[in-house]
Amino acid sequence: MAKVLLALCMGVAASTTVWAAQVSPPVLDSERVKEGQGIYRQYCSSCHGGNAEGALDWREPNEQGELPPPPHNQEGHTWRHSDADLYEMIAKGWRDPFNETDHLTMPPFGEILAPEEIEAVVTYLKSLWTEEQRRYQLQESLKEPFPAATKQNP
Numbered sequence: 001m002a003k004v005l006l007a008l009c010m011g012v013a014a015s016t017t018v019w020a021a022q023v024s025p026p027v028l029d030s031e032r033v034k035e036g037q038g039i040y041r042q043y044c045s046s047c048h049g050g051n052a053e054g055a056l057d058w059r060e061p062n063e064q065g066e067l068p069p070p071p072h073n074q075e076g077h078t079w080r081h082s083d084a085d086l087y088e089m090i091a092k093g094w095r096d097p098f099n100e101t102d103h104l105t106m107p108p109f110g111e112i113l114a115p116e117e118i119e120a121v122v123t124y125l126k127s128l129w130t131e132e133q134r135r136y137q138l139q140e141s142l143k144e145p146f147p148a149a150t151k152q153n154p
Contacts, residue, residue: 036124
């Protein structure tokens with residue numbers, strides 16, 4: 001019985017991997033990308049850079065023991081997070097778990113931005129990633145999509 005379950009689990013894992021390698025992420029809505037880029041420039045670029053390149057030395061803690069804002073382009077790790085995770089980070093703010101301080105290192109924008117605007121920012125970020133990164137992020141987002149309060153657009 002255990003061998004059958006193991007084989008079944010391995011088959012599911014293999015088929016998921018094959019699916020992820022074969023499925024192209026959806027084409028991004030160019031209007032949503034443009035809208036998200038404008039919101040990003042207004043609210044995010046002062047910390048994360050005008051081209052989403054992140055702060056200098058973003059991998060090294062600063063004097064306070066905090067990691068500077070990371071890039072959101074293909075050089076960073078934003079693409080590893082699901083739509084739900086990215087939405088929550090933007091809406092509620094974020095404290096990097098590796099930071100030595102307890103305060104939020106990114107302020108919450110949920111009181112400033114409408115859910116659709118947060119979703120547009122995430123859509124813009126997707127336009128900065130490689131197809132492989134977008135494929136991985138799509139797989140994560142199928143498990144954890146945008147909250148129901150938003151109208152999902154790729």
